[in-house]
Amino acid sequence: MAKIKRRGESGAAKNYVTRNQALKKLQISLSDFRRLCILKGIYPREPLNKKRANKGSSAPASFYYHKDIQYLLHEPLLVKFREHKTFAKKLARALGRGEWALAKNLEDAKPVARLDHLVKERYPTFTLALQDLQDPLNLVHLFSTLPTNPIPGKTLVPSEIIAECSRLISEWKVWAIRTHSLRKVFLGIKGVYYECDVPGQGGEMVRVRWLEGYEFQQYVPTDVDFRILLTFLDLYRTLVSFVLFKLYTEENLVYPPPLDVELDEQGESVGAFRLVERKAGAEGADGTGQVSKKAVRKAIKGIKASGIDADVEMDEDAEVDEEKDEDEDFVERPSKAQEVEDVAPAPLTTYNSLLATSSTPSTSRQSLLFSPYTFYLSRETSSRTWEFVIRALGGKVVTSLTAPSPDNASNADSITHVIVDRPMTAESMREMEAGRKWVWIQPQWVADCVNRQKIISAEGYHPGQLLPPHLSPWDGEGDVYRPWLEDQEKAAIEAADEAAENDEAEQDALDESEDESGSESESESASYPPALLASARDPTNATLLHAAELEAETNGTSHTTFRTQLKAATKANASKVTAPAPAKGEEDLRRIMMSNKKSKLYEKMQYSNRLKAEEKEKLEAKREAIEKKKRKGLKV
Incomplete structure (x- = not known):
């Protein structure tokens, strides 16, 4: 006898639950449920049949997977939420009764929820964490630039959170400077885009791109729910801290790096941090005198790369340790006491002195592009942006001609380039040079050199001159332009010229007995430039279109005229070609x-x-x- 199915026990009604049902099952408030879903990565679902999922009701509702809600029942954060709710009730009762000593004791014993297990749960490997690092860096950058008290008498974001975000961003930039991992820079409308190559597991390089807003007074809207943003920020701060701890440990450095208060008060941003090495003896040895597994792997890779036939003998225990190290998850963050015990008494040095001893294998001549130069940043330029970019590529920065700098380059004779972002007269420039030879440039020159991976000519970048187009280095990703590379431009123009010559030869070989309209259209098409004709015959080819735009720019043709000519040439060419019928x-x-x-x-x-x-x-x-x-x- 077949079993009778009851309504709501199978199908969509069993696979989905509404938000109200989830709140009753978890026994938490709506705000706590939203925060828990953000931290755990659970979001509403859209069933195929809402009426069936809602057990016959057509009322509007938000649906979640039943398995996701069952999964939340075992979350340790639920206990912390309930403890915090109890703490809030006791604190309100103590304040209402005027029991200040009890209120102080309750505040000291306030329950704090840690999110370390969520980071390990959502990102089981280090490479996965690096691949999802763009949004955390963007949000941390955004909060690091917020004002501490935008509205008098109302605190939207605590000042401690803003200070911590600023510290995390500075530590991230210090690591990028140390390893010379910066690869691309783009000055967009929203801010400055950066891209770094970060080593993941097994030597795999992961490209991490993030956005940093320009330095100006931030407008904080009042209609934004900062509670949701702060919930995301709690998770992202924990993730960035884990990633930085892993990266600093791979470089044999102590995390977090100590801050030099004197340099910080002098206005230094990333230069105020000091790097403390974890190794005390020879290279590749940690504080206990043992050779690190990273140094062993680097030595083996070096032997393999050199092509020498050598038998590398390792114990079974070492092989097991190596495999375990390659596949290991996030490293447990040690306590402060453990850090002090593990770190040998190594001298404190700034990151500038450790710049030349980077252990990253990606360091090359291109990553040290500005190593022979010393830059002076004028007062109107963004020191936060250009100091990071220049030092990440091996250059030295001077922010004052009189005060000493961390690079000990206070002498104006060592300056080679001056970055100015305002119009200047020749007399004022000669007066500042005082007989020296400086190269005066605008900030865009630095970004173009980074993107083209070579030192370009300063012609066209002098103060007050109209700058050339600043094109994005990322090809075909979002609303960006094609890369501005001379080799590709020349190849595209040559291909367009060759295609135009072939088409002209074919036109000459045609029969001369054509009607007047055909001859007129041919004469009109012959009057167009060759690259434009080639782009009109193949409108879907982006390379030919880019070559046609460069040709129009070289000929002095306006953009409106170019578009009109391209549209007319495409229409004339399409009238000659009949579209083939679709195949079976x-x-x-x-x-x-x-x-x-x-x-x-x-x-x-x-x-x-x-x-x-x-x-x-x-x-x-x-x-x-x-x-x-x-x-x-x-x-x-």
């Missing part, structure tokens, strides 16, 4: 992608078209028969 295979694929209703409608349309075609053929046959009889003089 393509038609079958279209039929497969249709729904049942559309497929039946399509069959009816095809049937009526066939009937019309047959009727037309019959009428044409009758007309031909009548014409034949008329020509023969027969009576119709």
